[in-house]
Amino acid sequence: MNDKSHVSLEQHVCLVCGVRFDTGAILLDRRLRASMERYTATGWGLCPEHQKLSDDGFIALIECDPQRSDSPSSAARMKPEQAYRTGRLAHLKREVFAQVFNAPIAANQPCVFVEPGVIEQLQTMTAAN
Ligand SMILES: [Zn+2]
Incomplete structure:
Protein backbone atom coordinates (compact mmCIF):
# COMPACT_ATOMS: atom_id res chain seq x y z
CA MET A 1 0.00 0.00 0.00
CA GLU A 49 -0.62 25.83 24.51
CA HIS A 50 2.99 26.95 24.72
CA GLN A 51 2.44 29.80 22.29
CA LYS A 52 -0.15 31.12 24.67
CA LEU A 53 2.20 30.88 27.66
CA SER A 54 4.86 32.66 25.62
CA ASP A 55 2.39 35.39 24.68
CA ASP A 56 1.50 35.73 28.35
CA GLY A 57 5.13 36.55 29.16
CA PHE A 58 6.40 33.18 30.26
CA ILE A 59 9.63 31.56 29.25
CA ALA A 60 9.80 27.80 29.19
CA LEU A 61 12.60 26.00 30.95
CA ILE A 62 13.22 22.65 29.35
CA GLU A 63 15.29 20.19 31.27
CA CYS A 64 17.55 18.12 29.10
CA ASP A 65 20.21 15.63 29.88
CA PRO A 66 23.53 16.60 28.28
CA GLN A 67 24.82 13.08 28.83
CA ARG A 68 22.11 11.59 26.66
CA SER A 69 21.95 14.41 24.13
CA ASP A 70 23.77 14.38 20.84
CA SER A 71 26.03 17.16 21.88
CA PRO A 72 28.50 17.31 24.71
CA SER A 73 28.08 21.07 24.99
CA SER A 74 26.29 22.58 27.94
CA ALA A 75 22.53 22.79 28.06
CA ALA A 76 22.56 26.53 27.43
CA ARG A 77 24.05 26.11 23.97
CA MET A 78 22.06 23.04 23.06
CA LYS A 79 20.27 22.99 19.74
CA PRO A 80 16.65 21.80 19.87
CA GLU A 81 17.29 18.81 17.64
CA GLN A 82 20.17 17.67 19.83
CA ALA A 83 18.46 17.96 23.16
CA TYR A 84 17.43 14.87 25.03
CA ARG A 85 14.38 16.06 26.89
CA THR A 86 13.85 14.57 30.32
CA GLY A 87 10.20 15.63 30.20
CA ARG A 88 10.54 18.06 33.04
CA LEU A 89 9.33 21.57 32.25
CA ALA A 90 8.82 24.79 34.10
CA HIS A 91 7.46 28.16 33.12
CA LEU A 92 8.75 31.38 34.57
CA LYS A 93 7.72 34.94 34.00
CA ARG A 94 10.42 36.62 31.94
CA GLU A 95 11.16 39.20 34.63
CA VAL A 96 11.47 36.46 37.25
CA PHE A 97 13.82 34.54 35.00
CA ALA A 98 15.99 37.61 34.55
CA GLN A 99 16.18 38.05 38.32
CA VAL A 100 16.83 34.44 39.23
CA PHE A 101 19.45 33.79 36.58
CA ASN A 102 20.75 37.33 36.56
CA ALA A 103 20.56 37.27 32.79
CA PRO A 104 18.32 39.20 30.45
CA ILE A 105 16.39 37.16 27.98
CA ALA A 106 15.68 38.11 24.38
CA ALA A 107 12.06 39.01 23.81
CA ASN A 108 11.77 36.56 20.96
CA GLN A 109 13.28 33.63 22.81
CA PRO A 110 10.49 31.30 23.89
CA CYS A 111 12.51 28.80 25.87
CA VAL A 112 15.84 27.83 27.35
CA PHE A 113 17.41 24.46 27.93
CA VAL A 114 18.57 23.79 31.44
CA GLU A 115 20.61 21.03 32.95
CA PRO A 116 19.13 18.42 35.29
CA GLY A 117 18.58 19.78 38.77
CA VAL A 118 17.98 23.39 37.78
CA ILE A 119 14.19 23.15 37.76
CA GLU A 120 14.16 21.26 41.03
CA GLN A 121 16.36 23.88 42.62
CA LEU A 122 14.11 26.60 41.25
CA GLN A 123 11.04 24.99 42.74
CA THR A 124 12.69 24.80 46.14
CA MET A 125 13.66 28.46 45.85
CA THR A 126 10.22 29.66 44.85
CA ALA A 127 8.56 27.47 47.47
CA ALA A 128 10.74 29.07 50.14
CA ASN A 129 9.56 32.56 49.23
ZN1 LIG B 1 4.18 22.55 23.38
Whole structure:
Protein backbone atom coordinates (compact mmCIF):
# COMPACT_ATOMS: atom_id res chain seq x y z
CA MET A 1 0.00 0.00 0.00
CA ASN A 2 1.34 3.35 -1.00
CA ASP A 3 -0.01 6.12 1.15
CA LYS A 4 2.30 8.81 -0.16
CA SER A 5 0.77 11.84 -1.74
CA HIS A 6 1.67 14.99 -3.65
CA VAL A 7 0.19 17.01 -0.84
CA SER A 8 1.22 16.94 2.75
CA LEU A 9 0.03 18.77 5.83
CA GLU A 10 2.80 20.83 7.30
CA GLN A 11 3.59 20.35 10.92
CA HIS A 12 5.99 22.00 13.29
CA VAL A 13 7.46 20.42 16.36
CA CYS A 14 6.92 22.29 19.60
CA LEU A 15 10.22 23.47 21.02
CA VAL A 16 8.92 23.12 24.52
CA CYS A 17 7.10 19.81 24.67
CA GLY A 18 8.23 18.11 21.47
CA VAL A 19 4.68 17.56 20.25
CA ARG A 20 3.95 17.84 16.54
CA PHE A 21 1.15 20.18 15.62
CA ASP A 22 -0.45 21.36 12.38
CA THR A 23 0.62 24.74 11.08
CA GLY A 24 -2.42 24.91 8.84
CA ALA A 25 -0.22 25.00 5.75
CA ILE A 26 -0.31 22.46 2.98
CA LEU A 27 2.84 21.43 1.19
CA LEU A 28 2.62 20.64 -2.45
CA ASP A 29 5.12 18.64 -4.44
CA ARG A 30 6.28 20.88 -7.25
CA ARG A 31 6.00 18.13 -9.82
CA LEU A 32 2.90 16.67 -8.25
CA ARG A 33 4.67 13.42 -7.51
CA ALA A 34 3.43 11.29 -4.68
CA SER A 35 6.55 11.94 -2.71
CA MET A 36 5.31 12.92 0.70
CA GLU A 37 3.85 11.39 3.79
CA ARG A 38 0.53 12.63 5.08
CA TYR A 39 2.34 14.90 7.50
CA THR A 40 5.70 16.61 7.12
CA ALA A 41 7.52 18.26 9.96
CA THR A 42 9.41 21.20 8.54
CA GLY A 43 10.74 22.91 11.59
CA TRP A 44 10.32 24.07 15.13
CA GLY A 45 7.58 26.18 16.57
CA LEU A 46 5.34 26.44 19.57
CA CYS A 47 2.17 24.43 20.00
CA PRO A 48 -0.98 26.47 20.79
CA GLU A 49 -0.62 25.83 24.51
CA HIS A 50 2.99 26.95 24.72
CA GLN A 51 2.44 29.80 22.29
CA LYS A 52 -0.15 31.12 24.67
CA LEU A 53 2.20 30.88 27.66
CA SER A 54 4.86 32.66 25.62
CA ASP A 55 2.39 35.39 24.68
CA ASP A 56 1.50 35.73 28.35
CA GLY A 57 5.13 36.55 29.16
CA PHE A 58 6.40 33.18 30.26
CA ILE A 59 9.63 31.56 29.25
CA ALA A 60 9.80 27.80 29.19
CA LEU A 61 12.60 26.00 30.95
CA ILE A 62 13.22 22.65 29.35
CA GLU A 63 15.29 20.19 31.27
CA CYS A 64 17.55 18.12 29.10
CA ASP A 65 20.21 15.63 29.88
CA PRO A 66 23.53 16.60 28.28
CA GLN A 67 24.82 13.08 28.83
CA ARG A 68 22.11 11.59 26.66
CA SER A 69 21.95 14.41 24.13
CA ASP A 70 23.77 14.38 20.84
CA SER A 71 26.03 17.16 21.88
CA PRO A 72 28.50 17.31 24.71
CA SER A 73 28.08 21.07 24.99
CA SER A 74 26.29 22.58 27.94
CA ALA A 75 22.53 22.79 28.06
CA ALA A 76 22.56 26.53 27.43
CA ARG A 77 24.05 26.11 23.97
CA MET A 78 22.06 23.04 23.06
CA LYS A 79 20.27 22.99 19.74
CA PRO A 80 16.65 21.80 19.87
CA GLU A 81 17.29 18.81 17.64
CA GLN A 82 20.17 17.67 19.83
CA ALA A 83 18.46 17.96 23.16
CA TYR A 84 17.43 14.87 25.03
CA ARG A 85 14.38 16.06 26.89
CA THR A 86 13.85 14.57 30.32
CA GLY A 87 10.20 15.63 30.20
CA ARG A 88 10.54 18.06 33.04
CA LEU A 89 9.33 21.57 32.25
CA ALA A 90 8.82 24.79 34.10
CA HIS A 91 7.46 28.16 33.12
CA LEU A 92 8.75 31.38 34.57
CA LYS A 93 7.72 34.94 34.00
CA ARG A 94 10.42 36.62 31.94
CA GLU A 95 11.16 39.20 34.63
CA VAL A 96 11.47 36.46 37.25
CA PHE A 97 13.82 34.54 35.00
CA ALA A 98 15.99 37.61 34.55
CA GLN A 99 16.18 38.05 38.32
CA VAL A 100 16.83 34.44 39.23
CA PHE A 101 19.45 33.79 36.58
CA ASN A 102 20.75 37.33 36.56
CA ALA A 103 20.56 37.27 32.79
CA PRO A 104 18.32 39.20 30.45
CA ILE A 105 16.39 37.16 27.98
CA ALA A 106 15.68 38.11 24.38
CA ALA A 107 12.06 39.01 23.81
CA ASN A 108 11.77 36.56 20.96
CA GLN A 109 13.28 33.63 22.81
CA PRO A 110 10.49 31.30 23.89
CA CYS A 111 12.51 28.80 25.87
CA VAL A 112 15.84 27.83 27.35
CA PHE A 113 17.41 24.46 27.93
CA VAL A 114 18.57 23.79 31.44
CA GLU A 115 20.61 21.03 32.95
CA PRO A 116 19.13 18.42 35.29
CA GLY A 117 18.58 19.78 38.77
CA VAL A 118 17.98 23.39 37.78
CA ILE A 119 14.19 23.15 37.76
CA GLU A 120 14.16 21.26 41.03
CA GLN A 121 16.36 23.88 42.62
CA LEU A 122 14.11 26.60 41.25
CA GLN A 123 11.04 24.99 42.74
CA THR A 124 12.69 24.80 46.14
CA MET A 125 13.66 28.46 45.85
CA THR A 126 10.22 29.66 44.85
CA ALA A 127 8.56 27.47 47.47
CA ALA A 128 10.74 29.07 50.14
CA ASN A 129 9.56 32.56 49.23
ZN1 LIG B 1 4.18 22.55 23.38
